[in-house]
Amino acid sequence: MIVTLGLLLVLQAVAGMIWTAEPRSFPYAFDFRGAFSPAALFTVLVVVAAAAAILLLFKATPLGLRMRAAAFRPEVAALVGVRVGRMLTIGWTLAAAVGALAGLLAAPPFIHPTVMDTVFVYALTAAVIGGLDNPVGTVIGGFLLGVVLSLVSGYLGAELVTLAALAILVVVLSVRPDGLFGQRVARRV
Known part of the structure; x- marks a missing residue:
């Protein structure tokens, strides 16, 4: 995932240099x-x-x-x-x-080159909430995230929606790194 994020940043920068x-x-x-x-x-x-x-x-x-x-x-x-x-x-x-x-x-x-950054944040957050190994959990996580972000937008303002998604991502990764519906996999050394 980290490599993908790095590649995204490089491609966005190159696209901005080529097409503005x-x-x-x-x-x-x-x-x-x-x-x-x-x-x-x-x-x-x-x-x-x-x-x-x-x-x-x-x-x-x-x-x-x-x-x-x-x-x-x-x-x-x-x-x-x-x-x-x-x-x-x-x-x-x-x-x-x-x-x-x-x-x-x-x-x-x-x-423009960074137009889908917020969509990427929401999609990643929904996938982490549901569990990266569980497609049904990801859909449920997306619905839950959508409801919470709608409430944030309605009560706190639309400018805080992306920040709220990132905060939810940090909380879920801190409390339950495998997501709400993900399965913990034991790793052998």
């Missing part, structure tokens, strides 16, 4: 009027479709079975003929594609 750090705007693809706009409906449908496709991939295809085997028991998977390196590469590619999709759906109508 000035925000550039672009129009929304859909109208944002109403309580539940077409853009919000589109986002929800794309997220549900992507989640269903990933679930089907991992639960109902031979490729998904090989990817799970390579992730959880690489030695055993290699013994039965699974190319572990290839499965890990496919997994990282899939993660990059889903991350890019999430970035497209969450981006505001202006863009």
